[in-house]
Amino acid sequence: MMNDLLAHYGPFLLRGFGMTVLCWLLGTVGGMALGLAIALIQRYSIAPVRWVLRIYIEAIRGTPFLAQLFLLYYGGPMFGLRLDPIPAGLLGLSVYSSPYFAEIFRSAFGAVPIGQIEAARAIGMSEPSIVRRILLPLGLVSALPAMVNFSIVLTKETVILSIITVPELMYQVQRMSAETFRYVEANLALALFFWGLVELISRLGRRFETRITKHLIERT
Amino acid sequence: MVRASSVEIRKVNKFYGPFHALKDIDMSIAPGKVTCLIGPSGSGKSTLLRCVNFLEEYNSGEVLIDGELIGYETAGGKKMSSRRLREMRRTIGMVFQQFNLWPHMTALQNVAEGLIRVRGMAKSEAEARAADALEKVGLGDRMSNHPSRLSGGQQQRVAIARAIAMEPRLMLFDEPTSALDPELVGEVLSVMKALAAEGMTMVVVTHEMGFAAHVADKVAFMEQGELVAMDEPANILHHPEDPRIQSFLRTYHERNSF
Amino acid sequence: MVRASSVEIRKVNKFYGPFHALKDIDMSIAPGKVTCLIGPSGSGKSTLLRCVNFLEEYNSGEVLIDGELIGYETAGGKKMSSRRLREMRRTIGMVFQQFNLWPHMTALQNVAEGLIRVRGMAKSEAEARAADALEKVGLGDRMSNHPSRLSGGQQQRVAIARAIAMEPRLMLFDEPTSALDPELVGEVLSVMKALAAEGMTMVVVTHEMGFAAHVADKVAFMEQGELVAMDEPANILHHPEDPRIQSFLRTYHERNSF
């Protein structure tokens, strides 16, 4: 029985998992890039631009992903925006995650002692260099756990992509449990896949974290 | 030999909220000269120094580096473009009172960073240069330590090496020897003297009168945001006219004799 | 009048990885005495000071405060309970080389905090006390500033006030006057002298020979992790036998005379 189940649904689940990982990865990378861009523009631009970005952040951050995705995919065609499920899903994930990453970056930048930035300014380093060489590496120390946190939250938000028929893991699991009523097995598979993915992400996060904090043990 | 910069400070005022930190400061520093800023704690020395490279925005007046206004396009006008400011800062070095080393880089990387990013040197060349500068301040054996693994004096020397490696035409030192022991102060001073001889203008905030007496071309005494006097070291340190300077120096002599 | 503590350091060794930072240090400090630690940068002065209140774990040897071992239950044994360590630390004050002020509190709160949390004082009483301590170091008018709004010297004085307000029986100073101007050094020293007279043992890392000469009962000279000599100030500063001390002092004299 169990073997039949595996033989029949195993490949679907695996394919679903692959799609989940792909969506998560691209969505996270897209969201981080957008978020970083937002945080940087906020830092370096004039007040009106900052207000606009503020509104963007609060509007996207304050509303559920489900509603956003619904709007984008099912409401989009009303305004002439007709996307296929996967592009819509990736765009949705990136946009949805961008304000969170933007805020994490903003708080990370705030944690960098001003003296260290001044030291870079004083030698005439350009702002892009300062961001790359000082602000990001130092800010990452405080931001990394929050970023890992949110990336983990995002893995779970990918299940919402099933409502726009992206064939990710949740989609396959729902299908399996609806067809066979083996919801325990199906959800166990779901939980195991997710735990595996989350463990992997947090392990990688921890390893990276020890690498960047190793030298910061400060002395007085 | 590089050309040293001149500094011209005209009626500079700085407020922190209601607090008047700099009051109509006028000062002019000829190229290649060493000027020491002395004065009581909280008198505005660091603030003035930071106005010179525009890390601190002054509220009125003018600061001219080599005759060019820094920070503003015209006096009292709008701020200059950040690109132009950056270009001006490339010729100005600074050593901070709190060092401000970058904790995620080794001593060597701290020094090489500016050479690579600002002077556009190749990494290997920059590191060779940085190693040289660290040798000069006696840190040849600690180049691969991160700042958190250095003693106070060692950190301060890295900060000094970082600034001199950039070969600025104007150097601003904020108490560059506060964490150094007497021997090292001597060494660091000789490095600084050599720089001065090579054609570098220096403004040094210091509490070390000995240093002021030996190295400075001019000594400026500040108190409560005012420039009380600026003159040859001998005139300030040996025959001061102002009673405030007299009392300031009296305690110094008492303390340092033994 | 409080009772001052004695400090007894026996064969203390400290390693940072392979680096031998303290080598078999032996030192004994009688209650109520002032001991100055001098020596080149990186010689281990800060490290030794930090071993005395066990902020730094020593690897072997013993540090006894008033005859009681700090940090370990028995020499080389397991660590003492954190409650006991805390109790011992309550009688030991420390002023750090980098001040370590708490940036989210005003000067007044920085000083009052320990009185409230550790000494269990009522807030109003603690603040009155804290205000007193700040007055003593000349900061009566800056009590409500946060550290980021204070000059280097002002920050250092807050750190000193924070330590003395706790009325410890043993005080550890790591270059307590590095950011102070000569006049203030005088004032701070007189505060410290008064404390010593009231019965406080002091260990002071300093580069100020004048201070060592005037205030210290004993001067200890360290180099490369070793205690080279420890004696009356006159013997160390005026007639040093060890050539290392001689050369160290020579540069000092050159520098400070003017």
Added chain:
Amino acid sequence: DQLADIKAAGKIVTATDMHYSPFDMIIDGTYQGITKDIFDEVSKELGVEPLYQDIPWTAELPGLEVKKFDIIIAPVTITPERLERYAFSLPIADATVGLIRSANDTETKAPEDIKGKAVGVQQGTAQAAQLQMFGDKIGGITMKEYGTTDEAYADLATGRLQAVAGSLPNLAYLVKARSETFALLEPTTFGEPKYFAWAMRKDADSASFVEAINTALLKMTDDGRMKAIQEKWLGVNPVLPREVPQD
């Protein structure tokens, strides 16, 4: 014994997903629909108070198994696989598959017209299986599966789909509510007849309870109460089998 326990407690604990019109709905904050009307009567027959709970579909079967509720009154289509695992009541409504199209679509008129078109359906349902079979028979369709019917309807409105298959009662109710957007294909049903029923635990402890429920349902069919309810909500009175269909 479950039935004895229920009678002793004086109440029967149910679970349903209250968003499947016209069976289970929340209108103005109160629970209404075919299921409720029928179950109210069934409870009366059993002489106990019904306790209605809104539980998302995902949690219903697990909850049933750990005895959080006595019965799932969400309409579940009877299929052989499901019969293996759960006890079903007698059918309470027709679940035969039907099709809808966009109201302004003039090309798709009869079920056969969906050949080669994109048709949406809720994934894993009996209706999906029927649609699949029908599609194969008429020469292939592009079937798109959705988590719930809501999304399939939404996608029909965007024009990504040309038709959506579902259980007839649900479709009929939808078309009534949004006649400007959706229309039924004629004839309204195709494929094998299917039925909705309620799910209970399949063990000895529950056998008498299942029996009692079925007895009550039969009684209602016979005395016309069932007919009244069906007509009230659907406008028609489907003929329901008098025993649980086994396929």
Added chain:
Amino acid sequence: MFSWTTFWESFIPLLWAARFTVLVSGLGIVLGLGIGALICAGALSPWKPMRIFAALWVSFLRGVPLLVQLLLVYFLLPVIGINVPALVAAVGTVAICASAYISEIWRGAINALPRGQTEAAKAIGMAPLSQWTRIILPQAITMSLPALINELILLVKASSLVSVVGILEITRASQAQAATTFRPLEVYLAAACIYLAINLCLAGVGRWLEHRMAV
């Protein structure tokens, strides 16, 4: 096309359901912050068993989806004889799950605190509790406020999952509403507006705190 009537009419049932969203996420936040601080202290404690416990806590609670956690608490605990009321199960699970994320955020901020800050506190013999409440957390919280508000907003939205234990909150109510009106777009938009209103309050509090705590 877009039905404004449905949109406006949706607000009545949705606002009514919002009570539970606010209740569950509000209590969840308060408890989660407290538990999060304890777990964070555990993760940084010098005592190894404590660190391992904290690591397992975080790994389990972040690894298992909140939905599954809720199902476990509500449906599996009864199997071993512990029956918890739905609301308690919901608040408890949400708080415990949140604590894992919150503790990680604070751990990051604390890592970035200069070591000298706690050394100064230790040197005067301050007890660990005071070190935490007076020195470490105030600075860590200020530093991590934006990230923390992020998390709390996620929490408000994640509280929709408590509908599996039969609590009718906003998302659930909007699904029901969508199913009766067959106009999910309008209904979800209305739901989004209510979430936005709640979350704007949170963001506002965050901004205000950030402003206040800045020195």
